[in-house]
Amino acid sequence: MSQDNAHAEHYHPTWKEYKWVALILFLITVVEVWVYYIPELVASKAFVPGLLIMSAVKFAIVVMYYMHLKYDHKLFRSLFVGPLLVAILTLLGLLFLFSKIAIRLSGGG
Amino acid sequence: MSASADAAHGHHYTTTGLDNRKIAIWAFIGSECMLFASLISTYLIYKGKSLVGPFPHTPWTDPSSGKVFPAILNIPVTSASTFVLLMSSLAMVLALSAVENRGKPLPPGAGAWDKALTSSKLWLWMTCLLGAGFLAFQAYEFTSFVHEGLTIRRNLFGSSFFTLTGFHGAHVTAGVIWLGSLLAIDYKRGLQPSDALAVDLAALYWHFVDVVWIAIFTLLYLIPG
Amino acid sequence: MATVAASPTYTASATPQRSRLMSWLTTTDHKVIGTLYLHTSLFFFVLGGLEALLIRWQLMRPNSVVLTADQYNQLFTMHGTTMVFLAIMPLSAAFFNYLIPLQIGARDVAFPRLNAFSYWIFLLGGVFITLPIFFWVAPDGGWFGYAPLSGRTYSPGPNMDFWVLGLQILGISSLAASFNFATTIINMRAPGMNLMRMPMFTWMSFVTQFLIILSFPVITIALVFLQFDRFFGTTFYQISAGADPLLWQHLFWIFGHPEVYILILPAFGLVSEVLPTNSRKPLFGYPVMAYSGILIGFLGFGVWAHHMFAVGMGPIADTVFGLTTMLIAIPTGVKIFNWIFTMWGGSIRFTAAMKFAIALIAMFVIGGISGITHASPPSDLQQTDTYYIVAHFHYVLFGGAILGIFAGIYHYFPKMYGRTMNETLGTWHFWLNFIAMNLTFFPMHFAGMLGMPRRIYTYDAGQGWELFNMMSTMGAFLLAPATLIFIYNFFRSKKHGEPCGPNPWDAPTLEWSIPSPPPEYNFAKIPMVTSRYPLWDLTHPERTAEIPHTQTGWTEATQQTGEHDMAPMHIETETRTAKELGIPMPSSTIKPFFVALGIVLMFSGLLFLPKGMKVPAFALMFGGTAMWVGYLYAWLTTPLEDHH
Ligand code: HEM
Ligand SMILES: [Cu+2]
Numbered sequence: 001m002s003q004d005n006a007h008a009e010h011y012h013p014t015w016k017e018y019k020w021v022a023l024i025l026f027l028i029t030v031v032e033v034w035v036y037y038i039p040e041l042v043a044s045k046a047f048v049p050g051l052l053i054m055s056a057v058k059f060a061i062v063v064m065y066y067m068h069l070k071y072d073h074k075l076f077r078s079l080f081v082g083p084l085l086v087a088i089l090t091l092l093g094l095l096f097l098f099s100k101i102a103i104r105l106s107g108g109g
Numbered sequence: 110m111s112a113s114a115d116a117a118h119g120h121h122y123t124t125t126g127l128d129n130r131k132i133a134i135w136a137f138i139g140s141e142c143m144l145f146a147s148l149i150s151t152y153l154i155y156k157g158k159s160l161v162g163p164f165p166h167t168p169w170t171d172p173s174s175g176k177v178f179p180a181i182l183n184i185p186v187t188s189a190s191t192f193v194l195l196m197s198s199l200a201m202v203l204a205l206s207a208v209e210n211r212g213k214p215l216p217p218g219a220g221a222w223d224k225a226l227t228s229s230k231l232w233l234w235m236t237c238l239l240g241a242g243f244l245a246f247q248a249y250e251f252t253s254f255v256h257e258g259l260t261i262r263r264n265l266f267g268s269s270f271f272t273l274t275g276f277h278g279a280h281v282t283a284g285v286i287w288l289g290s291l292l293a294i295d296y297k298r299g300l301q302p303s304d305a306l307a308v309d310l311a312a313l314y315w316h317f318v319d320v321v322w323i324a325i326f327t328l329l330y331l332i333p334g
Numbered sequence: 335m336a337t338v339a340a341s342p343t344y345t346a347s348a349t350p351q352r353s354r355l356m357s358w359l360t361t362t363d364h365k366v367i368g369t370l371y372l373h374t375s376l377f378f379f380v381l382g383g384l385e386a387l388l389i390r391w392q393l394m395r396p397n398s399v400v401l402t403a404d405q406y407n408q409l410f411t412m413h414g415t416t417m418v419f420l421a422i423m424p425l426s427a428a429f430f431n432y433l434i435p436l437q438i439g440a441r442d443v444a445f446p447r448l449n450a451f452s453y454w455i456f457l458l459g460g461v462f463i464t465l466p467i468f469f470w471v472a473p474d475g476g477w478f479g480y481a482p483l484s485g486r487t488y489s490p491g492p493n494m495d496f497w498v499l500g501l502q503i504l505g506i507s508s509l510a511a512s513f514n515f516a517t518t519i520i521n522m523r524a525p526g527m528n529l530m531r532m533p534m535f536t537w538m539s540f541v542t543q544f545l546i547i548l549s550f551p552v553i554t555i556a557l558v559f560l561q562f563d564r565f566f567g568t569t570f571y572q573i574s575a576g577a578d579p580l581l582w583q584h585l586f587w588i589f590g591h592p593e594v595y596i597l598i599l600p601a602f603g604l605v606s607e608v609l610p611t612n613s614r615k616p617l618f619g620y621p622v623m624a625y626s627g628i629l630i631g632f633l634g635f636g637v638w639a640h641h642m643f644a645v646g647m648g649p650i651a652d653t654v655f656g657l658t659t660m661l662i663a664i665p666t667g668v669k670i671f672n673w674i675f676t677m678w679g680g681s682i683r684f685t686a687a688m689k690f691a692i693a694l695i696a697m698f699v700i701g702g703i704s705g706i707t708h709a710s711p712p713s714d715l716q717q718t719d720t721y722y723i724v725a726h727f728h729y730v731l732f733g734g735a736i737l738g739i740f741a742g743i744y745h746y747f748p749k750m751y752g753r754t755m756n757e758t759l760g761t762w763h764f765w766l767n768f769i770a771m772n773l774t775f776f777p778m779h780f781a782g783m784l785g786m787p788r789r790i791y792t793y794d795a796g797q798g799w800e801l802f803n804m805m806s807t808m809g810a811f812l813l814a815p816a817t818l819i820f821i822y823n824f825f826r827s828k829k830h831g832e833p834c835g836p837n838p839w840d841a842p843t844l845e846w847s848i849p850s851p852p853p854e855y856n857f858a859k860i861p862m863v864t865s866r867y868p869l870w871d872l873t874h875p876e877r878t879a880e881i882p883h884t885q886t887g888w889t890e891a892t893q894q895t896g897e898h899d900m901a902p903m904h905i906e907t908e909t910r911t912a913k914e915l916g917i918p919m920p921s922s923t924i925k926p927f928f929v930a931l932g933i934v935l936m937f938s939g940l941l942f943l944p945k946g947m948k949v950p951a952f953a954l955m956f957g958g959t960a961m962w963v964g965y966l967y968a969w970l971t972t973p974l975e976d977h978h
Contacts, residue, residue, distance in 0.1 A: 083139030
């Protein structure tokens with residue numbers, strides 16, 4: 001902390017960056033919807049992981065650039081990423097517990 | 110500069126030098142992650158478990174009446190509303206940067222677009238309108254689902270779908286009201302760089318609601334099953 | 335000096351009764367709010383205790399008819415709900431309020447009005463959920479409210495409506511407070527008070543706030559589903575619509591297990607203050623204590639299904655949750671050993687607070703060990719839903735949380751009221767309480783092992799349970815006089831206790847450097863801290879010689895505000911008014927109260943829906959909403975402080 005005032009003069013992205021972010025968001029959304037309409041792709045094994053990755057990328061860039069977590073105080077990053085991890089792990093845990101794998105293994109079936 | 114601005118506002122010393130409100134909103138957003146994770150988990154757990162239709166991705170024939178209910182999700186409409194919400198986030202960052210840069214001289218040779226970028230009113234209006242547009246899409250979606258026979262009581266899908274997207278819609282509504290209040294302040298006395306934090310808080314909330322939708326759009330609408 | 339200390343500036347003028355009420359309704363002072371929390375939750379503690387007495391009276395003998403099955407269900411549900419949400423949590427909140435700002439060297443919490451709001455909505459929510467017991471229409475589905483049993487089909491009456499809505503209201507209180515305290519601890523620490531210098535109570539409270547932030551949304555959603563099922567006919571817990579009967583259980587315990595740590599960690603924090611002070615030695619293994627608290631908090635999110643071993647989750651889930659449960663016992667055990675090593679070689683002073691703190695260690699070990707015996711699924715199948723579980727959680731909750739809170743009350747009473755509590759009565763209270771609690775809860779292990787199920791309103795003779803039940807009931811009736819002694823001592827000492835100075839226990843942390851009770855602004859000058867035990871640095875430097883002393887953070891702090899408002903560590907005995915000192919204080923306001931009231935009215939409206947009484951239902955819902963939205967708007971547009 002070398003700056004002498006309370007608010008760090010952190011780097012602020014402007015229209016130049018923002019428009020690219022918006023464009024990427026738009027394009028990914030277009031691709032997402034497009035693949036949804038291609039039956040061969042929907043049938044492929046890569047479909048669901050592909051969609052998940054695309055939406056994770058969208059999620060991440062909104063959080064990093066629009067919510068400026070990339071440029072902001074580290075504290076905010078931990079305040080967000082910590083709970084997000086707990087939330088994702090809980091979600092995965094629940095999906096597992098209600099899944100066929102967990103249930104099939106029970107009761108010797 | 111900001112130290113004196115703070116002193117003028119009667120702000121006190123803080124350990125990190127950050128504003129309390131910004132820490133609180135991030136803690137709140139962290140909490141909201143768990144809220145939506147619970148809703149989304151439930152939706153996914155109940156996916157494919159409904160005993161009667163209509164279903165989201167597949168048609169269903171009512172065994173008693175023989176009536177066929179088509180797959181209910183309307184991807185083109187939701188894609189459009191998703192696009193609207195994404196663009197509202199763009200408008201929101203532009204509103205914030207307009208407030209932050211209020212009073213700074215424009216560079217020489219600035220055109221009409223550069224001028225437009227300095228108008229916080231314009232971008233707040235845009236954000237609100239796009240948010241309201243999203244809500245309009247949702248209202249349309251909900252009413253058409255009800256017409257097609259899917260209510261919140263109909264089946265597990267209806268219950269979990271309407272509750273999850275309804276919660277999200279309620280968050281968008283709160284966001285529109287919040288931004289509308291900022292807009293009112295802007296008209297009343299003009300938002301100044303010293304108000305940037307207040308706008309930032311609303312913006313963080315708004316973008317968070319947007320990223321939740323990014324997850325919902327993929328998990329509910331695009332992944333079939 | 336003592337007289338100065340005993341008469342705080344903010345109550346100096348004798349205030350007539352009515353304006354006293356107004357001053358409570360409008361206060362934004364964390365200390366006043368803290369004492370409001372303390373009194374309210376002690377009241378609920380007594381109420382929950384009375385409910386328990388009725389339960390024990392009914393169970394004293396086989397086939398007794400003191401209560402009907404229905405009344406019994408209401409009583410055990412309300413006993414659990416009251417103790418968890420209206421007694422222990424808010425007792426902890428009383429200490430969060432009173433102590434956190436004092437321990438970190440702040441003048442108030444980050445959001446004083448939000449703090450007032452948290453209290454009022456807790457009080458109103460508590461009244462909301464408690465009132466029906468006086469008309470025998472109280473919730474009757476257990477504190478865990480298992481759906482589908484708690485759904486409209488099996489619980490058609492208004493009973494569970496009160497529970498669903500009441501918990502929803504109380505959740506708002508806890509969440510609002512948690513954002514407030516998390517922010518306070520992150521951002522309002524005095525210069526030099528880095529994380530590794532925070533008093534252990536503040537540390538444990540910090541972890542607790544994150545547990546609340548992360549676990550309460552889950553119960554909120556589980557309750558929203560139940561609420562929608564009950565009021566709007568959704569199908570979340572409708573088995574006939576294909577719903578999974580385990581959904582509620584999972585969501586509830588994802589909240590429920592972190593919740594038990596929410597109940598215990600603040601008490602752990604309190605004894606971590608009492609033990610070093612009265613052993614006249616620094617806390618043993620301070621960093622490990624802090625880290626084990628964090629670890630407990632984190633692991634606490636990965637053990638929930640140990641409450642569900644009996645439902646048949648499959649071997650993978652059973653193994654994983656069994657292992658994580660055993661794992662979480664490790665950081666808990668670390669704490670136990672650290673407390674023992676803190677006392678080891680110390681010159682121990684057996685104050686009432688110290689007795690309670692030491693008893694906590696012993697009792698919690700019993701509860702922890704029985705916990706580990708049901709961490710293993712095969713073993714748990716013998717124990718689950720029996721009185722053995724009831725024994726377990728009473729050892730951790732009464733033997734842990736409640737004893738810790740009593741330790742905290744005896745220890746911090748002098749800070750709150752400028753007088754000490756009577757030690758002789760305290761000792762009586764301690765021994766009676768200690769004997770009675772063991773008499774009440776220890777036999778439950780045996781009854782449980784002999785197969786006595788929990789949540790039953792009566793039982794047949796001849797199963798070997800009579801003696802144990804009789805003992806438990808005797809113990810419970812002995813707990814009543816113990817508590818009475820405490821209550822008497824508490825209220826008597828406020829007026830007639832021995833007046834004391836800023837630091838009656840010769841304790842090491844910041845809250846003891848200011849007058850007792852503290853002036854409204856707490857610290858005339860924000861203290862600049864150089865170590866973990868600032869007061870011992872002044873009075874017993876030999877105790878803290880081995881702890882690093884630095885002035886980290888001082889420069890940044892003075893640059894932010896200028897030096898005039900801060901001063902190196904010293905003991906403050908003089909009190910002046912905030913005005914004289916030029917310290918801006920938050921102005922008092924009634925708005926948070928009305929926001930809380932509006933929300934409670936809004937929820938109350940729903941109660942009328944199932945009866946088809948649309949007019950009062952919508953009047954209350956819309957009226958309440960208009961009220962809270964309006965007052966919230968007024969609140970947000972009014973600055974916190976009067977001055978300009
Ligand atoms: C050493 C640490 C602990 C372990 C290993 C442990 C383990 C367990 C297990 C496995 C159960 C479920 C038993 C069953 O229903 O079959 C249980 C129940 C319970 N535990 Fe613990 N526990 C521990 C500490 C605590 C603490 C610190 C608290 C609270 C302060 C607590 C409160 C409870 C409560 C209230 C229940 C019963 C919930 C109900 O069914 O109503 N436990 N514990
Ligand atoms: Cu547990």
